[in-house]
Amino acid sequence: MNDPALVLVAHGTRSSRGVEMIAALAEAVSARVGETRVAFVDVLGPSPQDVLTELDAPAVVVPAFLASGYHVHHDVHGAAAQFPGAVVTPALGPDPVLAQVLRERLVEAGWTPGDAVVLAAAGSSDPRALADVRRSAAMLASLLDQRVRIGYVATGTPTVGDAVRGAREDGASRVFVASYLLAHGLFHERLFDAGADGVTQPLGVHPRIVDLVAARHDRAAVLTRS
Incomplete structure (x- = not known):
């Protein structure tokens, strides 16, 4: 068969x-x-x-x-x-494989250990989806051995821009947005307006x-x- x-x-x-x-x-x-x-x-x-x-x-x-x-x-x-x-x-x-790809994308974008990271997700009104995003952020944080903030592009708080500003208020000199999006589109383009020092490519x-x-x-x- x-x-x-x-x-x-x-x-x-x-x-x-x-x-x-x-x-x-x-x-x-x-x-x-x-x-x-x-x-x-x-x-x-x-x-x-x-x-x-x-x-x-x-x-x-x-x-x-x-x-x-x-x-x-x-x-x-x-x-x-x-x-x-x-x-x-x-x-x-969420999956550990995605965390590995996110780390590669961060390095490609110029991130170095110690630079603040915001995981940028589309967002959802469904609590199950938000729990999945938190799990993904935890996987990436474990891989990077540092805190990973979460920001949402469309639905949910904080927004990506708020998360970037929060990192700077906490003393981060450089902040990178890790695009937790599969492909290019309007949501990904919005990430460049968040005020970060770098934005990764989508997982792709x-x-x-x-x-x-x-x-x-x-x-x-x-x-x-x-």
Whole structure:
């Protein structure tokens, strides 16, 4: 039996660069696991229901989200529940792999040990998602061996700008924003207005993230064969 197709479900963005980044991630994953399709829960299509209907076969659905809030619990799981052959994996985050990539992105942006760090997340009204962001910040703090503040781009407090100002008020001479976003888009662009000394690139198409998505698929694929 062939491995089930992978459906990578992202939020969606009006940024062509962001859409291209998700497509590139799917292409890189497909080289590892076979057929990989992309779906979006907002802004643009196709929707998860559209893709799963077209496949009409067992599928592994991987939520390309860094925290599990409304979109994961309602949109992704709700769509997959309509298709008996679909298995939903955990979201990409929180995961130690993401902390490792965040550290690499910080170094690329010019961060050095001791510079203050703000983890910039999209935010959510769902407490489960906010708890996931706190876990991610703790993982990064452990890896960096220093405090990591949290700031939110869209929903939640403190904002990224407030978190940067808070770090400076506490005496930090340099502050770096670690973009806890998967792809380019409006949210990422907003980070450059936060007053930090540097902003990392989104997590993006990193080999470790490709490995993470592929591992999510491979573990769940077993369930589609049972």
